Amino acid sequence: MAITAAPPTAPTAPSSARTTGKQSRRNTLIGISFILPNFLGFALLTLVPVVAAFGLAFMEWDSYNPAEWVGLDNFQKMFGSDTFWIALRNTLYYGLGHVPLTLLCSLGLALVLNRKLRGVRFFRTAAFFPYVTSMVAVAVVWNMLFNPTMGPINQLLTTLGVSSPPGWTSSSDWAMPAVIITSVWRDMGYYMILFLAGLQTIPVEYYEAARVDGANAWQRFWHITLPTLRPTTFLVLILLTVGSFKVFDLIVVMTDGGPGRATLVLSQLIYREGIAQGDFGYASAISLVLFVIVLLVTVLQFRLGERKDR
Amino acid sequence: MSVIEAPTATVSLDGPPVVPPGPERHPVRTAVMYVLITVIALGVLVPFVWMVSSSLKNNNEVFTVPTQWVPREFQWHNYVDIWSRIPMTTYLRNSLFLSLTITFLQVLTGSFAAYGFSKVRWRGRDALFVAYIATIAVPWQAYMVPQYVMLQKAGLVNTFWSLILLQAFGAFGVFLLRQYYLTIPDELCEAARIDGLSEYGIYRRIILPLSKPALASLALLTFVATWNDYMGPFIYLTSNDLWTVQLGLKSFVGLFDGDYAMIMTGSVISVVPILVIFLLGQKYFIRGIATSGLKG
Numbered sequence: 001m002a003i004t005a006a007p008p009t010a011p012t013a014p015s016s017a018r019t020t021g022k023q024s025r026r027n028t029l030i031g032i033s034f035i036l037p038n039f040l041g042f043a044l045l046t047l048v049p050v051v052a053a054f055g056l057a058f059m060e061w062d063s064y065n066p067a068e069w070v071g072l073d074n075f076q077k078m079f080g081s082d083t084f085w086i087a088l089r090n091t092l093y094y095g096l097g098h099v100p101l102t103l104l105c106s107l108g109l110a111l112v113l114n115r116k117l118r119g120v121r122f123f124r125t126a127a128f129f130p131y132v133t134s135m136v137a138v139a140v141v142w143n144m145l146f147n148p149t150m151g152p153i154n155q156l157l158t159t160l161g162v163s164s165p166p167g168w169t170s171s172s173d174w175a176m177p178a179v180i181i182t183s184v185w186r187d188m189g190y191y192m193i194l195f196l197a198g199l200q201t202i203p204v205e206y207y208e209a210a211r212v213d214g215a216n217a218w219q220r221f222w223h224i225t226l227p228t229l230r231p232t233t234f235l236v237l238i239l240l241t242v243g244s245f246k247v248f249d250l251i252v253v254m255t256d257g258g259p260g261r262a263t264l265v266l267s268q269l270i271y272r273e274g275i276a277q278g279d280f281g282y283a284s285a286i287s288l289v290l291f292v293i294v295l296l297v298t299v300l301q302f303r304l305g306e307r308k309d310r
Numbered sequence: 311m312s313v314i315e316a317p318t319a320t321v322s323l324d325g326p327p328v329v330p331p332g333p334e335r336h337p338v339r340t341a342v343m344y345v346l347i348t349v350i351a352l353g354v355l356v357p358f359v360w361m362v363s364s365s366l367k368n369n370n371e372v373f374t375v376p377t378q379w380v381p382r383e384f385q386w387h388n389y390v391d392i393w394s395r396i397p398m399t400t401y402l403r404n405s406l407f408l409s410l411t412i413t414f415l416q417v418l419t420g421s422f423a424a425y426g427f428s429k430v431r432w433r434g435r436d437a438l439f440v441a442y443i444a445t446i447a448v449p450w451q452a453y454m455v456p457q458y459v460m461l462q463k464a465g466l467v468n469t470f471w472s473l474i475l476l477q478a479f480g481a482f483g484v485f486l487l488r489q490y491y492l493t494i495p496d497e498l499c500e501a502a503r504i505d506g507l508s509e510y511g512i513y514r515r516i517i518l519p520l521s522k523p524a525l526a527s528l529a530l531l532t533f534v535a536t537w538n539d540y541m542g543p544f545i546y547l548t549s550n551d552l553w554t555v556q557l558g559l560k561s562f563v564g565l566f567d568g569d570y571a572m573i574m575t576g577s578v579i580s581v582v583p584i585l586v587i588f589l590l591g592q593k594y595f596i597r598g599i600a601t602s603g604l605k606g
């Protein structure tokens with residue numbers, strides 16, 4: 001945590017120990033008064049539910065019956081349900097496509113757009129704009145682009161000589177790739193910004209020195225750009241991974257989990273079981289699994305990141 | 311967790327690009343570069359072109375072989391007809407109301423709390439801040455069910471209150487502003503204290519005016535996120551007269567899925583306000599993202 005150490009209290013006026021005690025109590029009251037308006041809302045609607053989620057996972061509870069402690073029953077039901085496993089597999093599938101592709105595309109964009117060219121500002125804005133476009137508009141437009149018979153994407157593929165282009169969102173094999181392509185298109189501009197920020201911290205002297213030593217463009221990229229970008233790449237990787245486990249809007253609007261259960265993901269299953277069906281306990285058990293996975297992946301990435309640092 | 315901080319806060323879309331200067335900047339290379347980025351930009355923008363061009367066609371002209379990128383005849387009346395097809399005015403008004411209210415509350419309570427977390431020294435401050443930050447890392451999906459149960463018991467489901475309560479007190483805003491306040495020298499506050507200004511006075515007269523760029527960043531990020539949010543309204547708002555633009559657009563697609571042109575007209579209308587806000591406040595927007603690297 002990047003909490004800066006509080007600088008030593010500068011004795012502004014000679015004060016006895018008693019007034020200091022009084023002062024610190026006063027400070028505490030003032031400090032709390034600043035935080036309170038935000039904290040009340042935050043505690044009630046974030047902190048309490050986070051804690052409650054853990055308890056609910058071990059209870060049987062719906063809108064009609066009182067809550068009852070059932071131990072691990074919810075988890076037993078979950079691990080025996082093939083819908084849960086399908087949703088878990090789909091979530092991982094989405095992540096395995098979304099994370100590396102977005103990483104590569106955003107890094108590529110940042111490298112290309114990190115130079116002195118006329119109009120580079122326009123191109124950066126263009127690359128970023130999909131990220132501020134609403135998921136609904138994005139999903140609706142791409143659904144049309146992906147239209148299997150008349151859509152421009154399949155027309156292009158046919159022109160390029162693909163005899164039977166994929167059915168995209170109407171085919172259970174191709175629905176997930178369609179969702180992944182759309183998500184990469186939407187998110188790459190955001191991560192491009194983070195990469196651009198990283199690229200601008202690399203001292204120009206590094207490149208000059210490398211050039212004097214006769215390094216070519218590829219060698220400069222491999223030995224200077226990539227290693228210096230490591231903290232950024234690491235940050236992007238974590239954000240992307242956590243984000244991919246939370247995917248919801250895009251899938252709900254684009255495919256609604258279909259065809260069949262081909263694109264059903266965990267957060268959608270939590271919504272269906274917990275809010276649409278009202279099975280609070282069971283849904284919380286799935287939430288807990290989602291949370292533990294996200295936590296494990298994050299910790300694992302931190303560990304790997306540390307090891308490479310040495 | 312100190313890793314979750316972008317390396318620098320100086321990036322902007324029009325910032326000075328750092329390019330290794332060298333002997334190889336000859337015209338052919340530059341030309342190739344231009345061709346490359348033009349192709350990329352076209353690829354990125356094609357969906358928007360499709361959206362705008364389809365919104366100006368008749369339904370039967372949207373899907374043609376080969377694809378028609380410029381409408382043969384511009385059907386401007388689509389932009390008039392849509393207001394009578396769906397209650398677009400209501401949707402826009404609801405979206406605007408929610409976005410403005412949530413943004414205002416988030417900036418107000420967030421900046422207040424950020425002051426308490428950065429400029430006042432008190433016991434337990436840093437521990438509480440860690441609790442704040444830790445919840446940013448917990449996916450919302452992990453606690454959305456207990457949240458829903460609470461708001462349901464309180465009778466707030468299907469009211470704007472549910473969304474306002476859920477989204478106006480986010481930890482993200484506190485984090486973003488605190489990071490900025492830390493860069494404001496403490497000596498400034500110290501001097502004001504000696505001059506007899508109360509802590510509230512320092513917040514209002516010194517910190518608020520100095521942190522305008524950070525407040526603008528947070529306001530823009532919050533506004534756009536609320537305007538674009540689908541999941542929140544989807545879960546909490548069930549009656550049609552409370553729907554936001556996003557819900558309205560989605561339901562329109564469900565009801566008239568053959569009405570391609572009109573669907574695109576609706577999409578364009580839902581995107582335009584964000585386009586305007588984004589282009590006006592681009593600088594703050596990008597800065598907010600680069601300083602935090604912690605959104606979503």
